[in-house]
Amino acid sequence: MPDLTLQPLSILVLHGPNLNLLGQREPGIYGSFTLAEINHLLEAEGLKLQAKVFPVQSNHEGVLVDTIHQALGKHQGILINAGAYTHTSVALRDAIAGVSLPTVEVHLSNIYRREEFRHHSYIAPIAIGQISGFGVQSYVLGLQALVHHLRD
Ligand code: DQA
Secondary structure, three states, rough: OOOOOOOOEEEEEEOOOOOOOOOOHHHHHOOOHHHHHHEEEEEEHHHHHOOEEEEEEOOOOOHHHHHHHHOOOOOOEEEEOOOHHHHHOOOHHHHHHOOOOOEEEEEEEOOOHHHHHHHHOOOOOOOOOOOOOOOOHHHHHHHHHHHHHHHO
């Protein structure tokens, strides 16, 4: 018998630097969806999955680190597009490892088809997995993967 009494989940969605510019920022690479539109898509997908999403965007590494710390006891998982901090931030990686919350890393663009400095992610080794290159669908697929992981 399928379990019809699913516990609602709470998911922190973290957007890193420059993602507030989505819609106008290099649309040939990142598409034309704004961050608000992506958050709406995730809220709608969350409804289907019985998961409430809490989006936060910051251009500041320390704010992202603080937000990850505050997720403990509040959220069951993290969906993160760390933007350029993906490739530079040991602090973000340590914060995620420190709270030990299941995390899925997403990117709009396929970081492995781009400049070499984007090929390395500090977050990937401590994430459940990474989805890269599917535009806004990377976020939707990432949310689905995270929720399925948490419910397994
Ligand atoms: C990005 C890829 C990063 O390399 C870049 O710095 C970003 C966006 C993506 O979603 O494709 O800001 O994370």
